[in-house]
Each structure stands twice: as C-alpha cells, then as structure tokens.
Amino acid sequence: xxxxxxxxxxxxxxxxxxxxxxxxxxxxxxxxxxxxxxxxxxxxxxxxxxxxxxxxxxxxxxxxxxxxxxxxxxxxxxxxxxxxxxxxxxxxxxxxxxxxxxxxxxxxxxxxxxxxxxxxxxxxxxxxxxxxxxxxxxxxxxxxxxxxxxxxxxxxxxxxxxxxxxxxxxxxxxxxxxxxxxxxxxxxxxxxxxxxxxxxxxxxxxxxxxxxxxxxxxxxxxxxxxxxxxxxxxxxxxxxxxxxxxxxxxxxxxxxxxxxxxxxxxxxxxxxxxxxxxxxxxxxxxxxxxxxxxxxxxxxxxxxxxxxxxxxxxxxxxxxxxxxxxxxxxxxxxxxxxxxxxxxxxxxxxxxxxxxxxxxxxxxxxxxxxxxxxxxxxxxxxxxxxxxxxxxxxxxxx
Amino acid sequence: xxxxxxxxxxxxxxxxxxxxxxxxxxxxxxxxxxxxxxxxxxxxxxxxxxxxxxxxxxxxxxxxxxxxxxxxxxxxxxxxxxxxxxxxxxxxxxxxxxxxxxxxxxxxxxxxxxxxxxxxxxxxxxxxxxxxxxxxxxxxxxxxxxxxxxxxxxxxxxxxxxxxxxxxxxxxxxxxxxxxxxxxxxxxxxxxxxxxxxxxxxxxxxxxxxxxxxxxxxxxxxxxxxxxxxxxxxxxxxxxxxxxxxxxxxxxxxxxxxxxxxxxxxxxxxxxxxxxxxxxxxxxxxxxxxxxxxxxxxxxxxxxxxxxxxxxxxxxxxxxxxxxxxxxxxxxxxxxxxxxxxxxxxxxxxxxxxxxxxxxxxxxxxxxxxxxxxxxxxxxxxxxxxxxxxxxxxxxxx
Numbered sequence: 001x002x003x004x005x006x007x008x009x010x011x012x013x014x015x016x017x018x019x020x021x022x023x024x025x026x027x028x029x030x031x032x033x034x035x036x037x038x039x040x041x042x043x044x045x046x047x048x049x050x051x052x053x054x055x056x057x058x059x060x061x062x063x064x065x066x067x068x069x070x071x072x073x074x075x076x077x078x079x080x081x082x083x084x085x086x087x088x089x090x091x092x093x094x095x096x097x098x099x100x101x102x103x104x105x106x107x108x109x110x111x112x113x114x115x116x117x118x119x120x121x122x123x124x125x126x127x128x129x130x131x132x133x134x135x136x137x138x139x140x141x142x143x144x145x146x147x148x149x150x151x152x153x154x155x156x157x158x159x160x161x162x163x164x165x166x167x168x169x170x171x172x173x174x175x176x177x178x179x180x181x182x183x184x185x186x187x188x189x190x191x192x193x194x195x196x197x198x199x200x201x202x203x204x205x206x207x208x209x210x211x212x213x214x215x216x217x218x219x220x221x222x223x224x225x226x227x228x229x230x231x232x233x234x235x236x237x238x239x240x241x242x243x244x245x246x247x248x249x250x251x252x253x254x255x256x257x258x259x260x261x262x263x264x265x266x267x268x269x270x271x272x273x274x275x276x277x278x279x280x281x282x283x284x285x286x287x288x289x290x291x292x293x294x295x296x297x298x299x300x301x302x303x304x305x306x307x308x309x310x311x312x313x314x315x316x317x318x319x320x321x322x323x324x325x326x327x328x329x330x331x332x333x334x335x336x337x338x339x340x341x342x343x344x345x346x347x348x349x350x351x352x353x354x355x356x357x358x359x360x361x362x363x364x365x366x367x368x369x370x371x372x373x374x375x376x377x378x379x380x381x382x383x384x385x386x387x388x389x390x391x392x393x394x395x396x397x398x
Numbered sequence: 399x400x401x402x403x404x405x406x407x408x409x410x411x412x413x414x415x416x417x418x419x420x421x422x423x424x425x426x427x428x429x430x431x432x433x434x435x436x437x438x439x440x441x442x443x444x445x446x447x448x449x450x451x452x453x454x455x456x457x458x459x460x461x462x463x464x465x466x467x468x469x470x471x472x473x474x475x476x477x478x479x480x481x482x483x484x485x486x487x488x489x490x491x492x493x494x495x496x497x498x499x500x501x502x503x504x505x506x507x508x509x510x511x512x513x514x515x516x517x518x519x520x521x522x523x524x525x526x527x528x529x530x531x532x533x534x535x536x537x538x539x540x541x542x543x544x545x546x547x548x549x550x551x552x553x554x555x556x557x558x559x560x561x562x563x564x565x566x567x568x569x570x571x572x573x574x575x576x577x578x579x580x581x582x583x584x585x586x587x588x589x590x591x592x593x594x595x596x597x598x599x600x601x602x603x604x605x606x607x608x609x610x611x612x613x614x615x616x617x618x619x620x621x622x623x624x625x626x627x628x629x630x631x632x633x634x635x636x637x638x639x640x641x642x643x644x645x646x647x648x649x650x651x652x653x654x655x656x657x658x659x660x661x662x663x664x665x666x667x668x669x670x671x672x673x674x675x676x677x678x679x680x681x682x683x684x685x686x687x688x689x690x691x692x693x694x695x696x697x698x699x700x701x702x703x704x705x706x707x708x709x710x711x712x713x714x715x716x717x718x719x720x721x722x723x724x725x726x727x728x729x730x731x732x733x734x735x736x737x738x739x740x741x742x743x744x745x746x747x748x749x750x751x752x753x754x755x756x757x758x759x760x761x762x763x764x765x766x767x768x769x770x771x772x773x774x775x776x777x778x779x780x781x782x783x784x785x786x787x788x789x790x791x792x793x794x795x796x
Contacts (some may be wrong), residue, residue, distance in 0.1 A: 026665075096753065110508050111514050113584075114506070114584075117583060117584055126753050127750060127751075127752075148586065149547070149586055151585075152582075152586055152587055152665070152750075181519035181520060185519055186548065188547055189551070267551070356450055
C-alpha cells in the first residue's frame with residue numbers, strides 16, 4: 001500500500017485481497033489480508049496441515065463464533081472427536097487437537113502454558129506437529145509462545161479475530177506471557193508461517209474492540225504512513241460500521257507498514273521501537289488498572305495523547321498534534337480512570353522497553369517522522385503526566 | 399582440529415587455547431577453549447558486561463568452587479552485596495545479581511523459571527541486561543532458557559563447569575526445561591554470545607562426571623571425526639586423570655565437530671540430528687529412572703551400545719562396533735539398572751526427536767558415517783531391546 005513492499009493484490013469477483021511475504025531471520029511469513037482471506041488461503045492451509053497433528057488454540061467464545069470458518073466445509077472435529085471428514089482443514093490434518101484458554105489477558109500465564117504443553121505431549125505432539133492460534137491478541141501472544149517453545153519450536157499459523165490482532169499483534173513474531181511483575185515479560189520472537197487476517201471475521205466483533213484496534217493502525221499511520229492516516233480519516237464511519245472491505249484496506253495498509261519496519265529491524269533493536277509509540281504510558285496504565293477496565297488499544301490511545309504532549313514540548317507542530325488528537329477523539333474511548341502519577345512512573349521504569357540507562361520515549365518529530373528520545377527531564381515528564389491525568393483531552397502541551 | 403573451521407589457536411607460555419566463531423542465524427557465538435580460558439577471555443568478558451546489570455545463574459556448590467574464578471581478582475559481590483570493586487568482572491559490571499538453583503535436573507522446571515524471571519524484573523533487569531550461566535548442563539539449559547525468554551531475549555554467556563557441558567551442551571544454542579511428560583520439552587534455540595570452556599575448572603570434578611562427559615565426545619568422534627576418536631583412545635588415562643591440557647585438546651576437538659554441524663544445520667532439521675546418536679534410548683533410560691541413578695552421559699553410553707546393535711544388524715562392520723564398545727567399556731559406567739522394555743518403547747515414542755511418522759534412529763553406517771533410519775521393524779527393535787537389557791555388554795548384535 002505504502003512503500004512498494006506489498007506484493008500485487010489478487011482481485012476476485014467479490015473482494016480484494018492482499019498478500020505479503022515478510023522476510024525474517026529464520027525464514028518467511030506469508031500474510032493474507034482480505035474479506036474472505038480464510039477461504040482464499042484454505043488450499044494452502046490444507047497443504048500446511050496435511051498429515052499432521054494440528055493444535056488449535058482458542059477460547060470457547062471465539063471457537064463458537066469462528067471455529068467453523070477455520071475448519072472449512074466440515075463442521076466436526078474441534079467440537080467433536082478430532083477426526084477428519086469432508087474436504088476442509090479437518091480432512092487434511094491427521095487430527096485437530098483443540099487447546100482451550102479463557103478470554104482475556106488472564107490466559108497469558110506460565111501455569112496455562114505448562115498445562116497446555118503437557119496436553120500437547122500427552123496427545124502426541126511432535127516436532128513436525130503444528131499450531132493454529134485462532135483469536136485475539138492474547139490468544140496470538142500465548143499461541144506463538146506455546147509453539148515457539150514446544151520441543152524448541154514448532155510451526156504456527158496466526159488467525160487473528162480482532163482488528164487489533166489483525167493490524168498489529170499477529171504480524172512480526174512477538175509472543176509473550178505475563179508474570180505479576182509485568183506484561184509480556186516472558187516471550188520470544190517466533191514468526192508464524194502464515195497470518196490469515198480475514199476481515200469478515202470482524203463482523204461479530206464488539207464495536208468497542210474495533211475502536212481499540214484502530215488505535216494501533218492510527219499509531220503506525222501517524223508515525224510511518226501519512227497517506228494511511230488520511231485513508232482512516234476518510235473512511236472512519238465505514239470502519240466503525242465494520243465494513244469488511246474498508247477494514248481490509250486499512251489492515252493491509254497497516255500490515256504493509258509493519259512488514260517494512262520488521263524486515264529492517266526484526267528484533268526491535270532500533271527502528272521497530274517506533275511501533276511502541278504510545279505504549280510506554282499505555283502499558284503502565286494497563287498495569288496500574290490490573291488489565292481491567294481499559295482495553296490495550298484504549299490504554300494506548302491515552303498513551304498517544306500523552307506522548308503528543310511531550311512531542312509538542314519538543315517542537316511538534318500544533319497542527320499535526322491537533323489532527324491526531326481529533327482522530328483519537330472520534331474513537332470515543334471510555335474515560336481514563338483516576339490514576340496515580342508516581343505509581344505510573346514506577347511502572348514505566350519497569351517496562352521491558354526501558355534500558356539500563358532509563359526510559360526511551362518514542363515521539364513524533366513531525367507527521368510521518370518519529371524519533372527515540374532518552375534525554376527527557378524526569379521532572380518535566382512528571383509535571384506533564386500530572387497535568388495529563390487531570391485533563392487528558394486538553395490541547396495544552398504542558 | 400578436524401575440518402579447518404577452527405580459527406588458529408593462540409599459544410602462550412603456559413597452555414594452548416582454541417578460539418572458534420560459530421555463525422548462527424542470529425549472529426555469532428564466540429567460543430574459547432583451554433586451560434585458563436577464563437583468564438584469557440577476562441578482558442573481553444569485562445567489556446561485554448560493562449555498565450550493565452549481569453545475572454549470574456549458578457548453584458551454591460558450583461559458586462563456591464568456581465565463582466571466584468569467574469569474578470576475577472576481586473572476590474566480593476556474588477557472595478556479598480552485588481557491588482563492584484577491584485578490577486575483575488565485578489568492577490566492570492554495573493552490578494552482579496546472583497540467581498540460584500539447586501544442583502541437578504530438578505532445577506529445570508517452569509516454576510523455577512517463573513521465580514527467577516520475577517527476581518530478574520524485581521532487581522531491575524532490562525533488555526540490555528545480561529546473563530552468565532555458570533555450571534553444568536542443567537545450569538546451561540536453564541540459563542539459556544531464562545535469557546532467551548526474558549523480555550524476548552537478552553544476551554548470555556555460557557561458562558560450563560562440567561566436561562559434558564564443555565564438549566557438547568554449552569555449544570549450539572539448545573536450551574530447555576522439563577515438564578513431567580518429558581525432559582527439555584520446553585525450550586528454544588538461544589545461542590550464547592560467548593562460551594568459555596576452561597578445562598582448569600574440571601580439576602574439582604567428580605571423576606564419574608568426567609567419564610560421563612567423555613561419552614558425548616566419543617559419540618561425536620565416532621560418527622563425525624575418527625581422528626578425534628583415536629586421540630581420545632590414545633590419551634584416555636590422562637583424560638580420566640583430569641589432565642587439563644589433554645582435556646582442552648579433546649574439548650576443542652569436540653567443539654570443532656559440533657560447530658561445523660550446527661553451522662550447517664542450526665535448528666536440527668537434518669544433519670544436526672546425528673548428534674543424537676545414542677540419545678533415543680539414552681533419554682528413555684533417564685526418564686524411566688526418573689533422572690536418578692544414572693547421569694545423562696552414562697545413560698547415553700548405554701544408548702550408544704544399543705544403537706550399535708541396531709547398526710550391526712544393518713551391516714556396520716564388527717571391527718568398528720567392537721572398537722566403540724571397547725572404548726565405552728573403559729569408561730567403567732555404573733551398571734544398567736533393571737528396566738522394562740515396553741516402558742522404554744513407550745517413552746521413546748514420546749521423545750521429542752520422534753516425528754509424526756514415528757521414531758527416527760541415528761545409526762552409524764561405518765566409522766565416521768552416520769545415517770537417519772526411520773524404517774526399522776518395530777518387532778525387531780523390541781527383540782533387540784529385550785536382549786540388550788538382559789546383557790548390555792554382549793558382543794552379539796541380536
């Protein structure tokens with residue numbers, strides 16, 4: 001979409017689709033985006049599972065909403081015996097073994113991992129077995145980690161079922177689980193063989209989930225792809241109405257941005273850190289709220305607003321800041337709960353993005369240009385944070 | 399030593415040392431082997447830790463035997479406050495944070511990992527912090543896993559203190575922890591930035607540990623480097639007497655073999671599987687004994703004897719088999735406890751080396767030539783196993 005790195009999209013009668021091939025240090029991730037991407041990729045997915053034990057990680061809710069779409073024409077197996085019939089994924093695989101976790105961040109614990117790894121061995125998992133993560137960001141993070149560490153790594157496919165996971169979390173190989181001291185503290189880079197982002201799966205999504213997911217697209221667009229930002233602004237109402245084609249275009253645009261960054265910096269040594277725009281405070285807010293009350297994307301939305309204030313103090317043009325603030329305002333995020341500035345500061349210092357020498361902020365210098373900033377005056381950050389918490393939507397940068 | 403891949407060893411007044419640079423998909427592992435390797439690498443290690451938080455994973459026993467050697471001239475810190483003084487590793491690092499586990503395979507659990515990851519966050523660990531694994535194979539496996547998954551991967555150094563870890567386990571990036579269903583079921587490939595194999599650390603080693611460690615060298619030499627096998631035979635008594643120079647030469651020879659294999663097949667898709675010679679039955683024996691009673695290398699020794707029988711049935715020359723059997727006999731392994739053939743078969747099928755289509759055996763076709771064999775008749779394997787368990791040292795291949 002944005003930089004010539006996407007492969008030509010194939011177009012059929014019903015919908016556009018986009019294909020990407022993300023090169024990473026250990027191989028290639030193939031990404032299919034579109035309304036109907038699951039059907040389009042079905043033959044390739046069937047070949048990928050052929051003759052193998054395939055673990056399908058999901059939650060009961062997601063499985064009931066999307067499980068049949070994954071399995072293809074035949075609707076047994078995940079619900080039933082795990083034996084194959086018909087001509088979908090089920091028939092191609094030697095067997096499908098469902099792995100189940102609860103909805104939400106609470107699923108991402110080492111205790112769940114140990115339970116599931118034990119289940120994977122007990123049900124005959126081998127090094128050439130495969131795993132499909134069907135769900136939102138938490139299922140993707142957990143599934144990638146389960147696959148990445150099982151017998152030192154088995155291949156996996158990500159089938160993201162939320163907008164947030166489609167535009168961001170499923171692409172780029174980040175996996176992780178939480179410990180009490182921090183979210184995603186334990187994890188590794190383990191890229192999926194395939195990412196299938198089918199925007200028709202988003203039709204059943206809670207509208208608040210759509211809004212939260214859009215925050216991550218807006219984040220990438222503002223720092224790295226201004227034309228994508230214009231596209232999001234122009235089709236905003238269609239996006240919030242879960243228009244599958246509008247969503248597909250924005251997902252594809254976001255994936256294109258992310259692919260380019262990840263290929264240049266696969267393990268977040270440098271440029272990839274730009275994608276953490278809004279996440280330093282965002283993660284601290286989530287942590288302070290114990291991952292209750294605000295979605296990840298919503299917390300990042302507030303993180304973006306705060307980062308804008310820091311950026312304006314360093315000279316970001318008022319017009320760019322106002323534009324981003326207006327777009328986030330249109331998302332109608334839930335209000336920011338009352339939070340303690342000192343507690344947030346302590347949480348930010350513990351964030352895994354911090355380095356030995358302290359916090360590194362990702363700030364926009366101008367529209368489409370970001371920078372890593374490590375020399376902010378802590379007193380100034382503290383004053384700005386206190387003013388922000390008192391009135392997050394203020395246009396004042398102080 | 400064996401194939402031109404080693405870099406020229408530097409020689410000083412007191413000892414020979416060898417340096418290797420192992421290329422892997424994510425970079426380079428530097429390996430220093432010699433009696434005195436720790437002192438030799440001290441300046442480079444000091445630079446590697448400079449200004450950083452450095453976690454040192456070890457056991458109380460190993461720390462008391464070798465901790466001071468690691469720290470250099472100053473002997474505080476690991477035992478004391480973690481603050482630096484003097485001019486060794488301690489002074490270079492911002493601080494050393496000791497991480498402690500018990501001796502033995504029991505340390506390799508996810509519960510220990512969670513405890514240690516929590517400790518690492520709580521003591522200020524960041525993405526640019528570093529970890530040193532000081533100990534035998536279990537400390538190396540656990541330490542590599544801790545480092546590989548902490549904040550999606552921090553750099554680590556392996557300082558192996560057993561012969562087994564020096565000749566094999568510390569090189570090549572394998573890490574792992576155990577679950578009740580299997581050893582090393584959970585892990586990843588995470589190569590150390592440096593491996594420092596100082597054979598002077600082996601002076602305090604239990605002689606039985608030396609014998610067990612030699613099994614892994616013999617395994618590699620027989621399949622991949624016959625001149626190394628001759629060297630082990632010729633210097634056998636010096637090796638068992640913990641002669642540091644003799645050990646250094648064999649460690650360097652083994653590392654050279656392993657480096658070449660790992661560079662050609664970093665994640666054990668093909669050729670690297672040859673290094674599992676003797677491990678299919680070996681792992682099953684360990685598991686059947688609940689990791690008590692036999693050391694890993696001792697179990698692998700019996701695994702080699704069994705694999706020899708299968709290989710002879712497929713045409714391995716009697717002379718080669720007799721030669722390997724005689725060398726293993728000289729190790730005077732403890733006797734093989736009574737074991738149930740059916741239970742071992744079930745454990746082997748669960749082994750992580752198994753594939754969807756069944757067990758793959760690593761067998762020598764002739765001295766210096768190994769092959770992967772997946773078409774053995776299960777009935778024949780079973781009969782051979784029963785005969786082997788009744789009399790493991792018999793020269794008969796039936």
